[in-house]
Amino acid sequence: MAEREAQDNDQPLLMAENLGKSYGGLMACRDVSFALYPGEVLAVVGESGSGKSTLLQLLSAQLAPSAGRVSYRMRDGVMRDLAKLGEAERRFLFRTDWGYVHQDPAMGLRMAVSAGANVGERLMAVGWNHYGKIRDSASSWLERVEIDTDRIDDAPRTYSGGMRQRLQIARNLVTEPRLVFMDEPTGGLDVSVQARLLDLMRNLVSELGLAAIVVTHDLAVARLLSHRVMVMKGGYVIETGLTDQVLDDPHEPYTQLLVSSILPA
Amino acid sequence: MNAPAYNFAYLDEQTKRMIRRAILKAIAIPGYQVPFASREMPMPYGWGTGGVQVTAAILGRDDVLKVIDQGSDDTTNAISIRKFFAKTAGVATTTSTADATVIQTRHRIPEAALHTGQVLVYQVPIPEPLRFLEPRETETRRMHALGEYGLMHVKLYEDIARFGHIATSYAYPVKVNARYVMDPSPTPKFDNPKMDNCAALQLFGAGREKRIYAIPPHTSVVSLDFEDHPFSRYRHDAPCALCGAGDSYLDEIVTDDKGSRMFVCSDTDYCEGRQAQGHRGSESAAPHKERAHG
Amino acid sequence: MYVAVKGGERAIENAHRLLAHERRGDREVPELSLPQISEQLSLGVDRVMTEGSLYDRELAALAIKQARGDLIEAIFLVRAFRATLPRFGATEPVDTGKMQIRRRISSTFKDIPGGQILGPTFDYTHRLLDPQLAEGVTPEPPATSDAPSGAMPRVTDILGRDGLIEPAPRADDDAPVGDLTREPLSFPADRDLRLQNLARADEGFLLALGYSSQRGYGRNHPFAGEIRLGEVEVEFMAEDVGFAVPLGSITLTECQMVTQFKGSATQAPCFTRGYGLAFGQSERKTMSMALVDRTLRARELGEEVLAPAQDEEFVMSHSDNVQATGFVEHLKLPHYVDFQSELGLLRKLRKEFAEANETLPMQEAAE
Numbered sequence: 001m002a003e004r005e006a007q008d009n010d011q012p013l014l015m016a017e018n019l020g021k022s023y024g025g026l027m028a029c030r031d032v033s034f035a036l037y038p039g040e041v042l043a044v045v046g047e048s049g050s051g052k053s054t055l056l057q058l059l060s061a062q063l064a065p066s067a068g069r070v071s072y073r074m075r076d077g078v079m080r081d082l083a084k085l086g087e088a089e090r091r092f093l094f095r096t097d098w099g100y101v102h103q104d105p106a107m108g109l110r111m112a113v114s115a116g117a118n119v120g121e122r123l124m125a126v127g128w129n130h131y132g133k134i135r136d137s138a139s140s141w142l143e144r145v146e147i148d149t150d151r152i153d154d155a156p157r158t159y160s161g162g163m164r165q166r167l168q169i170a171r172n173l174v175t176e177p178r179l180v181f182m183d184e185p186t187g188g189l190d191v192s193v194q195a196r197l198l199d200l201m202r203n204l205v206s207e208l209g210l211a212a213i214v215v216t217h218d219l220a221v222a223r224l225l226s227h228r229v230m231v232m233k234g235g236y237v238i239e240t241g242l243t244d245q246v247l248d249d250p251h252e253p254y255t256q257l258l259v260s261s262i263l264p265a
Numbered sequence: 266m267n268a269p270a271y272n273f274a275y276l277d278e279q280t281k282r283m284i285r286r287a288i289l290k291a292i293a294i295p296g297y298q299v300p301f302a303s304r305e306m307p308m309p310y311g312w313g314t315g316g317v318q319v320t321a322a323i324l325g326r327d328d329v330l331k332v333i334d335q336g337s338d339d340t341t342n343a344i345s346i347r348k349f350f351a352k353t354a355g356v357a358t359t360t361s362t363a364d365a366t367v368i369q370t371r372h373r374i375p376e377a378a379l380h381t382g383q384v385l386v387y388q389v390p391i392p393e394p395l396r397f398l399e400p401r402e403t404e405t406r407r408m409h410a411l412g413e414y415g416l417m418h419v420k421l422y423e424d425i426a427r428f429g430h431i432a433t434s435y436a437y438p439v440k441v442n443a444r445y446v447m448d449p450s451p452t453p454k455f456d457n458p459k460m461d462n463c464a465a466l467q468l469f470g471a472g473r474e475k476r477i478y479a480i481p482p483h484t485s486v487v488s489l490d491f492e493d494h495p496f497s498r499y500r501h502d503a504p505c506a507l508c509g510a511g512d513s514y515l516d517e518i519v520t521d522d523k524g525s526r527m528f529v530c531s532d533t534d535y536c537e538g539r540q541a542q543g544h545r546g547s548e549s550a551a552p553h554k555e556r557a558h559g
Numbered sequence: 560m561y562v563a564v565k566g567g568e569r570a571i572e573n574a575h576r577l578l579a580h581e582r583r584g585d586r587e588v589p590e591l592s593l594p595q596i597s598e599q600l601s602l603g604v605d606r607v608m609t610e611g612s613l614y615d616r617e618l619a620a621l622a623i624k625q626a627r628g629d630l631i632e633a634i635f636l637v638r639a640f641r642a643t644l645p646r647f648g649a650t651e652p653v654d655t656g657k658m659q660i661r662r663r664i665s666s667t668f669k670d671i672p673g674g675q676i677l678g679p680t681f682d683y684t685h686r687l688l689d690p691q692l693a694e695g696v697t698p699e700p701p702a703t704s705d706a707p708s709g710a711m712p713r714v715t716d717i718l719g720r721d722g723l724i725e726p727a728p729r730a731d732d733d734a735p736v737g738d739l740t741r742e743p744l745s746f747p748a749d750r751d752l753r754l755q756n757l758a759r760a761d762e763g764f765l766l767a768l769g770y771s772s773q774r775g776y777g778r779n780h781p782f783a784g785e786i787r788l789g790e791v792e793v794e795f796m797a798e799d800v801g802f803a804v805p806l807g808s809i810t811l812t813e814c815q816m817v818t819q820f821k822g823s824a825t826q827a828p829c830f831t832r833g834y835g836l837a838f839g840q841s842e843r844k845t846m847s848m849a850l851v852d853r854t855l856r857a858r859e860l861g862e863e864v865l866a867p868a869q870d871e872e873f874v875m876s877h878s879d880n881v882q883a884t885g886f887v888e889h890l891k892l893p894h895y896v897d898f899q900s901e902l903g904l905l906r907k908l909r910k911e912f913a914e915a916n917e918t919l920p921m922q923e924a925a926e
């Protein structure tokens with residue numbers, strides 16, 4: 001892992017250039033440009049309607065842009081325009097090099113199938129064919145996300161919300177992706193559960209050298225997880241910079257408003 | 266009134282041409298399900314119309330046809346289909362696996378090894394191996410196209426986690442030519458190895474679901490499994506009570522209401538052939554007589 | 560000593576003979592004639608023609624007789640026969656606007672040009688069993704009047720003149736019409752295949768789905784814009800003479816449902832429509848078909864697909880009753896080989912279960 005980092009840290013992993021999406025007359029997001037580097041965590045914050053969710057869909061190639069483009073550096077080092085990838089390539093990326101953590105874990109898990117199968121699926125998709133080894137790998141990942149390994153044969157239907165989210169994370173990380181997209185990863189969870197989950201995520205991201213784009217309306221999440229933050233309003237990026245700088249010293253009035261609305265702990 | 270006049274083997278030549286085109290495409294892409302415009306046949310959907318259409322499309326005047334169901338030539342539906350072809354094609358029919366050029370079968374592969382030049386036509390109810398994991402045809406077509414069989418692997422993993430074994434005993438999925446996952450039709454998994462590197466051409470017809478697929482001769486067919494849970498055949502562990510065979514698939518016959526049972530070869534031609542050669546099982550002291558039936 | 564069961568062939572022959580005997584029933588009772596079926600059980604004949612996809616009253620009546628009154632069995636017979644017929648082309652589209660109308664109603668307007676014509680209908684009869692019919696009755700001759708002279712424009716055309724309803728979808732005149740009996744169905748299905756599938760679909764299945772949509776499972780606020788019954792001319796373009804040759808006339812029932820209006824940023828809102836068409840007098844079928852045609856357009860019209868009646872793959876894969884009954888009834892065929900495999904697996908699992916549970920009590924005792 002360290003070797004790879006040394007090789008490609010100078011080159012951006014993901015690049016957005018003048019990215020925009022509109023639906024008929026309605027513009028969901030416009031003129032978004034940035035570069036994301038390996039191991040870097042970028043938070044995209046804003047209220048609902050700011051365009052942040054649409055942006056995440058564009059960046060993860062689930063929506064085609066109306067303007068601009070998104071490029072990703074594949075494992076062979078070549079920068080590829082996501083809009084030009086074939087469906088097979090895109091789906092392969094999604095299963096190996098990328099992770100996507102949904103706000104609702106039920107969207108990112110097979111709820112009726114055991115935790116072990118959920119985590120093992122990606123391994124089997126890339127050719128692992130030894131039940132014992134798949135199970136062992138799944139088991140060690142459950143441990144890593146702090147799920148009791150006795151629960152490996154239970155379906156996530158029987159898990160609590162926090163556990164499901166941790167399982168979803170394990171399922172995504174098992175193929176050692178380089179980039180993880182997260183959509184409100186702690187939304188809907190109790191505050192104490194959130195804190196524990198954020199801690200876990202921060203440790204995993206740094207241990208594995210993951211790059212991540214985290215969409216959230218919660219500035220505390222941004223503060224805890226990200227190196228850089230982009231603030232969105234009405235479809236535009238209105239402010240961007242190092243997380244601590246933006247949150248401690250916001251320039252834009254809207255950002256100041258957001259920051260000051262955080263209830264004191 | 267309009268009185269129908271039927272073509273050789275019932276189907277008109279245009280229809281046969283259409284089916285043969287589908288068959289050729291299927292042979293060119295082993296294990297891939299080719300859609301075809303299945304015709305309404307004079308027997309119900311689900312009762313072998315796919316197999317009958319495939320057989321009707323390839324049958325020639327000099328062919329010798331064998332039809333079996335559950336391994337036997339004498340089960341009602343096998344008789345019905347054999348009579349249909351005798352009436353509409355006038356071809357010679359036989360119960361001998363070795364003598365047949367075309368064998369239409371439901372749920373079994375004959376015990377005797379097939380040879381070059383023979384065609385085995387399987388009747389298939391549900392051609393899609395992923396159907397019970399994913400009911401939508403639009404999704405399963407995409408999975409096959411992209412070679413994405415994760416759902417199948419998940420099912421096999423779950424079986425082992427839950428039962429300690431893969432819990433599929435028939436219609437056991439196989440990988441054909443290292444590319445497509447295929448449903449071999451509801452043959453018992455005991456028969457799976459016979460499909461691998463088979464000398465005969467294997468054709469599969471699903472009339473109601475409107476799909477044809479094929480395995481050309483000498484193609485690799487591998488049953489899905491895990492390295493540490495390898496595929497194993499199930500066979501009741503006993504010799505055939507009539508001919509003593511220890512390597513054939515056996516039917517369980519309940520002989521009274523006190524729980525007595527005996528096990529007999531499912532492949533009637535194989536069993537009778539062995540008996541004709543002098544092999545005997547525990548229940549066969551003398552050549553059998555026909556039981557009087559109404 | 561066990562002897563293998565033989566004699567399947569003889570059993571089948573005897574079964575056929577017994578069937579023919581049962582079909583005839585009590586020989587003292589007069590045998591049914593085809594005209595009796597066609598004339599006096601005409602709605603059954605209409606259904607068999609519609610779902611059998613073949614307009615021939617005599618053949619449909621024969622099928623009903625051969626099927627002993629089982630309409631799905633009769634439909635099967637007609638379909639199997641149809642499959643053997645040579646195809647020499649497609650007719651010109653029939654013009655239901657020029658129909659010789661015998662019944663025509665609209666629930667969207669109190670009165671319409673041409674008027675509301677009740678025709679021969681069960682509507683407004685009291686469902687009281689009539690013992691007189693058991694004896695045999697000579698009904699009074701019906702009232703007569705001159706044939707309607709005024710125009711009978713379709714209600715949907717009236718609404719359409721003001722742009723209040725979406726125009727009837729125009730197909731590309733040069734594009735070949737899809738045919739389910741010639742190509743396998745694939746999804747998403749175009750309108751021509753969808754309507755063909757629904758026209759051949761089981762009446763009960765469509766009825767239940769239409770009903771479910773009215774009860775909220777994919778509701779689209781339907782109104783019966785118009786239902787018309789009558790005869791239309793069927794014409795065939797004869798290449799040699801260069802004009803369309805009339806082949807005869809057939810009886811059709813047509814239903815146009817006026818449904819939930821829709822608009823978009825670029826289009827003013829207007830009513831949408833659902834369409835149903837069947838042979839003979841088949842109101843339940845055409846109304847259900849029109850409701851389901853509309854619900855299946857959910858995706859096309861940007862509606863969320865939540866209900867079974869809106870699920871194209873579900874509805875169109877299960878609408879054919881000949882296929883459905885074939886597969887359901889195939890469970891009667893022998894399945895003992897596969898059952899044997901399942902028995903084997905089950906016995907193995909039960910044995911392992913018993914062994915696993917045997918050891919537990921011993922462990923507890925040891926502790």
